[in-house]
Amino acid sequence: MLKKAEQRLEKTIFNSRWLLAPFYLGLVLGIILLFIKFFQELWHMTTHVFSASEADVIVAISAIDLLKSFMDIPKEMSEGDADRLMWKVIIHMTFVLSGLLFALMDKIVGDTKKH
Template identity: 35%
Template sequence: MLERPIEKAIFLSRWMMVPFYLGLLVSLAVLVVTFMQELWHLLTHVLDTSEADIILGILALIDLSLAANLVLIVVFSGYENFVSKIDATGHPDWPDWMTKVDFPGLKQKLMASIVAISAIQLLKAFMHIDTTKASSFNNDALMWLVIVHMVFVVSGVILALTDRISSAGHGDTDSKDKADSAAH
């Protein structure tokens, strides 16, 4: 008697995720403003800036772009996987991946984006080595950036391996079940 209302409440609770996704869309707008500021700064200083600073500016734009992609991936696949299916009919430009990213795929895309963002931060730090006086360069900060990046890389590899092992295990179970039911 209580089971149905409890299950219905649990099922409807998925809609409580919507404010999170809407908030992420607001954060996407913040990233757009930040991107435009960074682009404007780069464009207005292109003639009086060193090559290293131009590269750092471009890396900052790429970093912001990757962060924006990450937000979109989380919003679309999170909404699709946890709240409601998105009707893509009537949208000719609708990318196919948006309605096909499952939870393991989402984890891998998130991890790949985090590794890429970390790599860009590390590259920025390496670019600053040449422009920073040796006395003021912080070796400890660079060491920690490398350590954090390597933790992200190793975590991504482990995540991919566990997902692969998990999916292979499910495949073996499915084929065993099919073989058992064919024998009966």
């Protein structure tokens, strides 16, 4: 009796794997779509990297360094650490503002009628 119940339970569990098959196929399809989207974004980024101006590159490097600084914030920050972080933010925002001003100047020059 107990052996029969065990065999029936094993057979039920083994056969129920087909109930999960659609979920697995959906997960595989989702991963494939994520890979496609990732490679599209990667291609888009690489095409923009080669056409980026110096200001864009400086702002990007500053942003990476600032992100690294934010990731390494200690639990107990000294006043020197806080000042260093504050100056990194100020310098980064200066780069961003100068990049925006350069873009604005390019737009103004491009919209000006030629005589």
